[in-house]
Amino acid sequence: MGRPPCCDKMGVKKGPWTPEEDIMLVSYVQEHGPGNWRAVPTSTGLRRCSKSCRLRWTNYLRPGIRRGDFTDDEEKMIIQLQALLGNKWAAIASYLPERTDNDIKNYWNTHLKKKLRKLQAGSDHFRCKDEGLSSSSHSISRGQWERRLQTDIHMAKQALTDALSLDEKPSFLVPESKPSDSNGYYPCTSKTTQAASYPTYASSTENIARLLKGWTKNAPTKPVQANSSSTQHSFNNNAMTDCTSSEGTNTPTAESNINSGIDLSEAFESLFGFESFDSSNSDFEASLVQGENKPNLGSQVPITMLDWLLDEGAVLGKEDLTNFSFDENPDLF
DNA sequence: AAGCCGCTCAACCGCTCTCAT
DNA sequence: GATGAGAGCGGTTGAGCGGCT
Numbered sequence: 001m002g003r004p005p006c007c008d009k010m011g012v013k014k015g016p017w018t019p020e021e022d023i024m025l026v027s028y029v030q031e032h033g034p035g036n037w038r039a040v041p042t043s044t045g046l047r048r049c050s051k052s053c054r055l056r057w058t059n060y061l062r063p064g065i066r067r068g069d070f071t072d073d074e075e076k077m078i079i080q081l082q083a084l085l086g087n088k089w090a091a092i093a094s095y096l097p098e099r100t101d102n103d104i105k106n107y108w109n110t111h112l113k114k115k116l117r118k119l120q121a122g123s124d125h126f127r128c129k130d131e132g133l134s135s136s137s138h139s140i141s142r143g144q145w146e147r148r149l150q151t152d153i154h155m156a157k158q159a160l161t162d163a164l165s166l167d168e169k170p171s172f173l174v175p176e177s178k179p180s181d182s183n184g185y186y187p188c189t190s191k192t193t194q195a196a197s198y199p200t201y202a203s204s205t206e207n208i209a210r211l212l213k214g215w216t217k218n219a220p221t222k223p224v225q226a227n228s229s230s231t232q233h234s235f236n237n238n239a240m241t242d243c244t245s246s247e248g249t250n251t252p253t254a255e256s257n258i259n260s261g262i263d264l265s266e267a268f269e270s271l272f273g274f275e276s277f278d279s280s281n282s283d284f285e286a287s288l289v290q291g292e293n294k295p296n297l298g299s300q301v302p303i304t305m306l307d308w309l310l311d312e313g314a315v316l317g318k319e320d321l322t323n324f325s326f327d328e329n330p331d332l333f
Numbered sequence: 334a335a336g337c338c339g340c341t342c343a344a345c346c347g348c349t350c351t352c353a354t
Numbered sequence: 355g356a357t358g359a360g361a362g363c364g365g366t367t368g369a370g371c372g373g374c375t
Contacts, residue, residue, distance in 0.1 A: 017343085038360060051346090052345080090363060109341095110341060
């Protein structure tokens with residue numbers, strides 16, 4: 001190995017992305033879909049390496065990313081999954097598809113590590129009774145836990161087999177009758193644990209709103225130079241009305257009030273060419289489950305997840321985890 | 334007001350994995 | 355099976371920010 005880094009080329013820009021660059025990248029993805037990152041710099045004229053483009057899209061611009069504070073349930077889930085899977089941030093993120101692996105990793109390193117350390121430092125009594133989070137506070141033996149996992153995996157396999165035999169989508173990809181958020185998007189994981197967080201779900205609209213925040217602040221006089229005319233139209237609308245998430249509150253400055261009275265979600269829908277994130281959009285959800293979607297998803301069941309679930313070495317069935325409720329299983333930890 | 338310190342998170346780096354040839 | 359290229363992942367860094375002295 002030791003192959004030279006792809007960014008060694010001359011003229012490759014590093015550092016923070018500018019709104020102009022974001023727009024170029026978004027325009028590219030709008031046209032070609034995510035993937036084939038190698039082609040992005042040449043196609044768009046971006047002076048960024050392909051990896052940087054992918055990362056920027058995956059961690060920042062991708063629709064469906066939820067930003068801001070983690071809910072208690074998300075926190076618990078991360079702690080639990082980390083205890084189970086270790087620092088497999090991508091795997092953990094697959095259970096929280098509206099969070100990026102980078103976000104989860106950062107949150108773990110900046111918040112949860114400390115929190116757990118404090119808990120660990122506290123008394124066993126407090127640790128077990130109050131929080132019940134840390135892997136170090138498992139009140140059951142490893143053997144018991146593994147037996148339970150075996151059972152869970154078996155049950156998940158059975159459910160999956162049944163589902164496939166009926167030629168239906170796996171149940172974990174199909175939200176139940178829970179009402180969607182205002183965009184009609186269902187976060188495709190943790191039906192029980194996510195319930196409380198729906199109202200605060202930061203739609204993809206806000207990702208672009210965030211993008212525009214910098215755009216309006218940094219380049220108010222520059223003409224938009226996006227490749228795509230639709231992009232230009234959308235961004236010229238400067239529709240910042242929807243900038244009310246936790247992100248918006250971080251910077252309660254004038255730019256968040258800059259608006260033309262146009263709902264940014266419309267601009268965003270126009271930009272990306274699909275109507276919100278409808279629960280019927282199984283391709284999109286499948287892509288979320290897989291972490292990153294490929295240019296041509298087709299209508300396949302997400303193989304990655306199925307493989308993982310069916311893998312004898314798999315630690316835990318998805319079905320089980322998505323239905324897992326910490327509140328309903330206080331005895332486990 | 335200025336300097337210091339700690340925290341957060343976007344982005345980079347280096348490595349591994351996967352797939353096509 | 356070997357090789358090379360692209361994609362993905364996890365660890366780390368550093369700029370920016372806010373709080374404290």
